[in-house]
Amino acid sequence: MCCYPSPCSPPPLPSKLAPRGIGNTSPANLVKGGRPEVVLVVGDGVGPLRMYEWVKGTWRPKTLIEHIDNGHSLDVLDFNGDGNLDIFCAEVRLNGGNPKARAYVLLGDGKGNFQTTVIAEGFGMHEAKMADLDGLRSSEKEV
Numbered sequence: 001m002c003c004y005p006s007p008c009s010p011p012p013l014p015s016k017l018a019p020r021g022i023g024n025t026s027p028a029n030l031v032k033g034g035r036p037e038v039v040l041v042v043g044d045g046v047g048p049l050r051m052y053e054w055v056k057g058t059w060r061p062k063t064l065i066e067h068i069d070n071g072h073s074l075d076v077l078d079f080n081g082d083g084n085l086d087i088f089c090a091e092v093r094l095n096g097g098n099p100k101a102r103a104y105v106l107l108g109d110g111k112g113n114f115q116t117t118v119i120a121e122g123f124g125m126h127e128a129k130m131a132d133l134d135g136l137r138s139s140e141k142e143v
């Protein structure tokens with residue numbers, strides 16, 4: 001298992017790769033093997049949800065969702081219990097802004113590919129996390 005900082009951890013992302021505004025970050029081994037990947041989303045602003053993979057000495061970006069509006073919630077866990085890490089991301093709906101705020105679950109295949117599902121729309125979340133509330137290895141939404 002690699003944890004930053006350690007000899008097997010890649011260096012921090014260059015600031016030019018980070019999204020503008022206050023962003024949420026989640027490092028995790030979304031592509032099995034190798035070093036952990038980093039998932040970034042803009043917290044205060046509009047921008048993409050991206051995963052960065054360390055490949056041949058550089059961070060390779062992959063856009064997972066092009067448009068996220070104030071993505072204040074970001075979490076990585078195995079949502080469906082298949083052994084591959086998944087991503088949860090949700091937008092803010094503050095004071096009536098962003099009336100179609102969405103929450104997403106991206107089911108990973110352990111190879112860097114994801115199946116994206118909108119699990120809620122018009123229901124804003126702030127700093128929401130996913131948790132297994134019943135111990136059955138499936139995650140329920142905790143807000």
Ligand SMILES: [Ca+2]
Nearest residue numbers: 031033034035
């Ligand atoms: Ca990896």
Ligand SMILES: [Ca+2]
Nearest residue numbers: 078079080084
């Ligand atoms: Ca999974």
